[in-house]
Amino acid sequence: MAELPAGQVHDDFTTWARQNGITIKKVKVSAIPNAGIGIVATEDIKAGETLVFTPSSFLLTREVAVASVPTLPIRTDENGRERGLHELRTHALIAAVLATKSYKEQKSWLDVWPNHNSFKEFMPLLWLQETQQLLTPSAISHVNRQREKLETDFNLVKGLGFEVTKEGFEHAWVIVNTRTLFYKPASYKDALREDCMCLCPFIDYFNHSDEGCKVELSPKGFTVISNREYRAGDQVFVSYGPHNNDFLLCEYGFLLDNNKYDDVNIDSFILPRLNQVQKSHLESRDFLGDYNLDQTGFCFRSQVALRMSLLNVRSGNAAEKLNWLQMYIAGVYDGSREEHFVQETENRICGEIINRASDVNKELKRLEGLDRGTSGSNTLVMLRKRWAQVLDIIRELGVNMGWDGGKLEE
Numbered sequence: 001m002a003e004l005p006a007g008q009v010h011d012d013f014t015t016w017a018r019q020n021g022i023t024i025k026k027v028k029v030s031a032i033p034n035a036g037i038g039i040v041a042t043e044d045i046k047a048g049e050t051l052v053f054t055p056s057s058f059l060l061t062r063e064v065a066v067a068s069v070p071t072l073p074i075r076t077d078e079n080g081r082e083r084g085l086h087e088l089r090t091h092a093l094i095a096a097v098l099a100t101k102s103y104k105e106q107k108s109w110l111d112v113w114p115n116h117n118s119f120k121e122f123m124p125l126l127w128l129q130e131t132q133q134l135l136t137p138s139a140i141s142h143v144n145r146q147r148e149k150l151e152t153d154f155n156l157v158k159g160l161g162f163e164v165t166k167e168g169f170e171h172a173w174v175i176v177n178t179r180t181l182f183y184k185p186a187s188y189k190d191a192l193r194e195d196c197m198c199l200c201p202f203i204d205y206f207n208h209s210d211e212g213c214k215v216e217l218s219p220k221g222f223t224v225i226s227n228r229e230y231r232a233g234d235q236v237f238v239s240y241g242p243h244n245n246d247f248l249l250c251e252y253g254f255l256l257d258n259n260k261y262d263d264v265n266i267d268s269f270i271l272p273r274l275n276q277v278q279k280s281h282l283e284s285r286d287f288l289g290d291y292n293l294d295q296t297g298f299c300f301r302s303q304v305a306l307r308m309s310l311l312n313v314r315s316g317n318a319a320e321k322l323n324w325l326q327m328y329i330a331g332v333y334d335g336s337r338e339e340h341f342v343q344e345t346e347n348r349i350c351g352e353i354i355n356r357a358s359d360v361n362k363e364l365k366r367l368e369g370l371d372r373g374t375s376g377s378n379t380l381v382m383l384r385k386r387w388a389q390v391l392d393i394i395r396e397l398g399v400n401m402g403w404d405g406g407k408l409e410e
């Protein structure tokens with residue numbers, strides 16, 4: 001890879017990090033096309049080498065955030081409830097201390113983070129609502145859930161007396177969203193999983209790949225250990241987890257090419273085919289929602305849900321039909337008698353996705369002609385790319401299922 005300078009703030013921060021006890025071996029920061037800043041190998045690396053070590057004293061954890069907040073009076077509200085920092089999720093608390101600039105350590109670290117304008121371009125959460133509506137249905141639901149969390153966090157933080165602006169808090173909230181590491185020291189025994197997070201200088205420079213270096217937490221700090229050989233000049237990755245591209249887009253603002261975990265969530269195409277009784281039967285068997293397809297087929301959960309939606313194609317009373325479904329779930333019956341109807345419905349669902357892609361494509365063309373500030377061209381490029389990936393999955397699936405999938409109109 002051709003080497004691209006990271007820029008002065010990143011070089012200054014690296015010098016500061018080294019001088020203050022962060023270990024950085026055989027890697028350095030570099031600008032990465034379409035991925036901001038990342039980490040590249042400065043010389044050949046073998047598997048199992050320690051590349052970076054950030055001591056615990058550098059971490060911005062929940063406890064450090066609490067200690068950075070000027071003492072807030074603990075109040076009791078009209079319902080007798082004690083109000084205080086304990087009410088805040090770790091995400092909200094760290095965002096609050098960043099947004100109010102209460103966290104004063106490691107100033108040069110804060111300077112290397114992306115600015116709000118770049119987030120507005122890449123993070124769907126910050127797009128105009130009309131642009132968000134062009135995401136895939138599951139990404140739209142994802143962004144709606146994020147928006148609710150952000151609003152709740154903002155209102156709680158304001159309610160506790162933090163002086164934050166909406167935009168300042170949003171920016172800090174997205175920093176936390178895109179840069180925290182999973183952090184569960186022994187003292188977090190009973191912590192909720194979503195509260196197990198911290199910010200970690202320098203290690204937050206690593207970009208994601210579906211396979212990446214090991215990131216290990218010990219009482220001493222975080223260590224990044226190479227997962228394989230890298231040649232000098234290669235980008236070195238960690239993995240943020242086995243995520244599909246809708247998740248990566250919503251949580252981190254990028255799409256991966258050749259993502260081995262990519263699939264298409266089809267809840268919004270299956271759930272409307274079920275009535276309330278069918279939904280409760282599925283729920284009681286823990287099969288309600290989380291339906292996906294990829295190039296190899298529709299997942300087992302969706303096969304179960306489609307069979308539930310098609311129960312009336314079998315003869316027999318309701319109890320007998322449910323019994324057949326139960327046997328299908330248990331793997332005792334292969335589902336062959338409904339297979340034909342299930343495949344018809346699967347084809348129809350693929351057709352609905354292709355139609356949606358085509359509607360989005362028309363709208364993208366219209367927006368591309370308008371040149372509108374915050375729904376800038378990068379946003380539209382990402383939307384176009386995501387739908388093209390979805391159609392590629394459908395096309396490959398179509399080949400496997402014996403029919404011709406759709407194609408985005410040029």
Ligand SMILES: C[S@@+](CC[C@H](N)C(=O)[O-])C[C@H]1O[C@@H](n2cnc3c(N)ncnc32)[C@H](O)[C@@H]1O
Pocket residue numbers: 034035036037038112113114122178179204205206207208209251252253254255256
């Ligand atoms: C933990 S930070 C990594 C450092 C970041 N690239 C920067 O410029 O500071 C995570 C962010 O990096 C970017 N990123 C990570 N992996 C990427 C990838 N494979 N392709 C494109 N962008 C990526 C996304 O913007 C994501 O929100």
